[in-house]
Amino acid sequence: SQTIHQWPATLVQPVGSPLSLECTVEGTSNPNLYWYRQAAGRGLQLLFYSVGIGQISSEVPQNLSASRPQDRQFILSSKKLLLSDSGFYLCAWAGSLVPEAFFGQGTRLTVV
Amino acid sequence: SQQGEEDPQALSIQEGENATMNCSYKTSINNLQWYRQNSGRGLVHLILIRSNEREKHSGRLRVTLDTSKKSSSLLITASRAADTASYFCAKRMNSGYSTLTFGKGTMLLVSP
Incomplete structure (x- = not known):
């Protein structure tokens, strides 16, 4: 069966520090991968999605970037965090033949 | 960008009552999905x-879709305290x- 791993669960980082959040999927190949951000009490904002290795589409211009170095690995990065980068970050995958998305447990990022 | 809105933003009911949440969208969709999120x-x-x-x-869930009105509703019948969560609709567009794309969600509180 397919599983998705996202870590860390919580992270407190100072302003100006770098960020790297990792997401890996097991049990499937060539998944569509997604990074979402959820502000407190708000909906999900799609940040990036990828339909294949090295293929990244950005939905919102911002201080973040994403990379997909391997088929089932999706990384969210920042060179210098801002206070406004705080939030709940969710990774998800979906198959080309399976339209629903499966989510990781999320990372709570607090920038101080 | 966010597509459409869910309403109500929050809903508080007693156990055993039905809960109805609505979702609207703006452009042509391929499918519409409903998700649940427990806090955090x-x-x-x-x-x-x-x-x-x-x-x-599906079980106690009933979903309707009216493409002429570009809207969907999720009905949870005979609600339980364990149904307390946020509920989101998500749209897969024909284009892209x-x-x-997720809405802002409805926060459902079911009191015993």
């Missing part, structure tokens, strides 16, 4: 309805099928 966790897929379907059932 990832989202879990509940049910999917395709654009050529009008109604689907790879993306899955």
Whole structure:
């Protein structure tokens, strides 16, 4: 069966520090991968999605970037965090033949 | 950008009552999905309805889709305290099928 791993669960980082959040999927190949951000009490904002290795589409211009170095690995990065980068970050995958998305447990990022 | 809105933003009911949440969208969809999120966790897929379907059932869940009004509703019958969560609709568009766009969600509180 397919599983998705996202870590860390919580992270407190100072302003100006770098960020790297990792997401890996097991049990499937060539998944569509997604990074979402959820502000407190708000909906999900799609940040990036990828339909294949090295293929990244950005939905919102911002201080973040994403990379997909391997088929089932999706990384969210920042060179210098801002206070406004705080939030709940969710990774998800979906198959080309399976339209629903499966989510990781999320990372709570607090920038101080 | 966010597509459409869910309403109400918050809903408070007693156990045993039915809960109805609505979702609207703006552009043509391929399918519409409903997800549940417990506080501080990832989202879990509940049910999917395709654009050529009008109604689907899954256990105590009933989803309807009205493409002429560009709206969908999720009905939870005989609600339980364990149904307390946030509920989101997500749209897969015909244009840009790879993306899955979420609304802001409805926060449901079911009191014993």
